[in-house]
Amino acid sequence: SAVISQKPSRDICQRGTSLTIQCQVDSQVTMMFWYRQQPGQSLTLIATANQGSEATYESGFVIDKFPISRPNLTFSTLTVSNMSPEDSSIYLCSVELAGGYQETQYFGPGTRLLVL
Amino acid sequence: AQSVTQPDIHITVSEGASLELRCNYSYGATPYLFWYVQSPGQGLQLLLKYFSGDTLVQGIKGFEAEFKRSQSSFNLRKPSVHWSDAAEYFCAVGPGGGNKLTFGTGTQLKVEL
Numbered sequence: 114s115a116v117i118s119q120k121p122s123r124d125i126c127q128r129g130t131s132l133t134i135q136c137q138v139d140s141q142v143t144m145m146f147w148y149r150q151q152p153g154q155s156l157t158l159i160a161t162a163n164q165g166s167e168a169t170y171e172s173g174f175v176i177d178k179f180p181i182s183r184p185n186l187t188f189s190t191l192t193v194s195n196m197s198p199e200d201s202s203i204y205l206c207s208v209e210l211a212g213g214y215q216e217t218q219y220f221g222p223g224t225r226l227l228v229l
Numbered sequence: 230a231q232s233v234t235q236p237d238i239h240i241t242v243s244e245g246a247s248l249e250l251r252c253n254y255s256y257g258a259t260p261y262l263f264w265y266v267q268s269p270g271q272g273l274q275l276l277l278k279y280f281s282g283d284t285l286v287q288g289i290k291g292f293e294a295e296f297k298r299s300q301s302s303f304n305l306r307k308p309s310v311h312w313s314d315a316a317e318y319f320c321a322v323g324p325g326g327g328n329k330l331t332f333g334t335g336t337q338l339k340v341e342l
Binding site: 114117146154155156157158161171205207216217218219220221222223225 | 261263265270271272273274275278280319323329330332333334335
């Protein structure tokens with residue numbers, strides 16, 4: 114598998130502000146994804162972070178609200194913009210490894226966000 | 230569209246008892262199936278996965294799961310539960326190859342000592 118870290122691990126933010134979450138992997142990966150887990154809910158895919166091109170967003174998620182960067186094969190950021198209390202969630206990045214570990218996603222520890 | 234149903238929201242078992250968590254999926258082709266566990270305050274850890282071949286797959290921490298195509302099920306089992314198994318368990322289905330996973334709503338496991 115891979116070692117995946119996320120920063121920050123948790124944050125409390127005021128409405129109307131933005132937060133950028135970082136995801137770092139200790140090896141090069143083919144695919145990186147961003148998920149949201151709202152309180153008491155399951156995971157929902159926000160977008161696929163594509164290296165060198167714009168992210169691919171799922172229905173209901175837009176780039177203006179959740180801009181994503183992926184400058185290389187080991188790093189990605191997700192920004193939650195103009196936050197409201199409804200954005201309070203756990204945000205998780207996941208990666209799909211290259212080679213023999215394909216087809217399997219491994220998750221980071223998550224970023225716990227509370228918006229007041 | 231693919232979907233996953235975990236019919237049990239909460240399950241309580243005594244330590245040492247056997248465990249079975251249910252998962253039913255809907256998918257048009259042969260699915261890739263996964264079980265993940267999320268301990269309180271943690272991310273998701275992969276327990277096991279099924280792609281093809283033997284329908285009984287072994288995972289970490291003594292867990293196993295059986296793929297039954299005729300029932301569209303992928304139930305997770307453990308013969309003897311430990312208190313440290315208390316967590317939330319998610320079943321997921323996906324086509325693989327960089328495509329998204331669809332998760333069930335999760336089953337919260339409580340272990341009584």
